[in-house]
Amino acid sequence: MGDASDNIPGLPGVGEKTAKKFLAAYGSMENLFEHTHELKGKMKEKIEANKELGLLSKKLATIMLDVPVEFNAKDFELDQPDIPKVTEIFEELEFRRLIDNFTKTFAVKTEDASTETATKSTENKATPKEEASAGAGQFSLFGGDPANVTEVVTEHTRKTAENTSHFYQSVAEGMGTKLFLKNLMSQTSVCFDTETTGLNPLTAELVGISFSWETGKGFYLPVPEDKTEAQALIEQVRPFFESESIEKIGQNLKYDIKVLAKYNIEVRGKLFDTMLAHYLINPDMRHNMDILAETYLNYTPISITELIGKKGKNQLSMRDVPLEKQTEYAVEDADITLQLKEHFTNELGEAILKNYSMRLKSRYFVCLPPWN
Structure with missing residues (x-):
């Protein structure tokens, strides 16, 4: 089977069920082509006629693991920006909402760095959660509300009809x-x-x-x-x-x-x-x-x-x-x-x-x- 979104043609006439059947019986594309004599009718004709297409599809779908990629984690660290200069550009372009989010994000980052030691030494206690600003939702470009910057919200912590009284x-x-x-x-x-x-x-x-x-x-x-x-x-x-x-x-x-x-x-x-x-x-x-x-x-x-x-x-x-x-x-x-x-x-x-x-x-x- 192919994948049109990735331009992988696949084998004509072979869908998900048939592909699973072939995989279980032959283990690989190459082994399938070596045993086409075991197939029958139109399916045999299609497989034999599209051998090159099948091998090309496998090549396109194969994830290469031996690519020489150099990765340095420090190159991807978020540096502290020049807040006054960035703010000046945003004001010139009238990016008012981005200015708010940008200022909150990096102001909080500075505060977190200075209070990290104190936070580690204190006992974890439940504190009332402040409401998030509607303009600073988790999908905004630079982040969310300062009160929630250290909170990671996942599907497991969200409320649903099953765990909410209604x-x-x-x-x-x-x-x-x-x-x-x-x-x-x-x-x-x-x-x-x-x-x-x-x-x-x-x-x-x-x-x-x-x-x-x-x-x-x-x-x-x-x-x-x-x-x-x-x-x-x-x-x-x-x-x-x-x-x-x-x-x-x-x-x-x-x-x-x-x-x-x-x-x-x-x-x-x-x-x-x-x-x-x-x-x-x-x-x-x-x-x-x-x-x-x-x-x-x-x-x-x-x-x-x-x-x-x-x-x-x-x-x-x-x-x-x-x-x-x-x-x-x-x-x-x-x-x-x-x-x-x-x-x-x-x-x-x-x-x-x-x-x-x-x-x-x-x-x-x-x-x-x-x-x-």
Whole structure:
């Protein structure tokens, strides 16, 4: 088998299963070609006709261990830069965020060097962890918050749904829905997230909607597959979405708004999009929810591939996922987005936040096509 990404052609007609079979039977490419008389039919013809291609593929895939490479660890050590000169260049180029990160990184390095001896002699004690600045996440160019510079965060130390206390509940039909809606309408700020059958908002259908207005808690409202029943349920939630007094929070709200527009729902009131908020805070970083959660909340969300599998013909639809798993995944998204909003609000500052809130709604609806 070949590898198109590395331009390794491989043997035509030989996939992973066949390659493993040949490897177990013959041990090497050369030995396979010496025993082609044991093969049959089209496979024998393809192997014999592409002998040179097979040997070339092996050569391209072989890792050379006898390359004369000289390595001196000192050549790769990070030297202390000329901070005033670098700062002057950054200021001239208006690299404001890089100036902050650069100054924090090398200022902390100096402090660490002077306090290293004292640190070694003291007993290790648990200390309260300071919150990381949203603009100085672990994916920034020069590093993170000074308070966290000595802390190594790995997947094993991150929080997950399995080790974090939470209460995620699906909303039952009938009286359960009525009680939920009554509670929903009494809130002043709610995070919501739509679960759909696809990524294209113009063709995707609603599978469910999650809501959260308190950290660690949330609700999932399953939407029936039948369009008439689905529309009837959405009509019950219409007062929430069209309420001017309830703030709506979301991650990439543009998608949710377009999906809801298919059900003749117009999302009104103050909007807060964590994806756009983070762009204002740190435009050079990626803005998807999983990365934001790991960076700012030290939390790894449930992967969508755990629910529906990898892309391909065998990938499931969200409708195929059991309700219990839908609830955990969907409400977690709303809960995490709510926590990100609370984190980012402090970073945006009053001036940016007011300007953002005023412009956000008009930006979204300019993007929306007319709906009949």
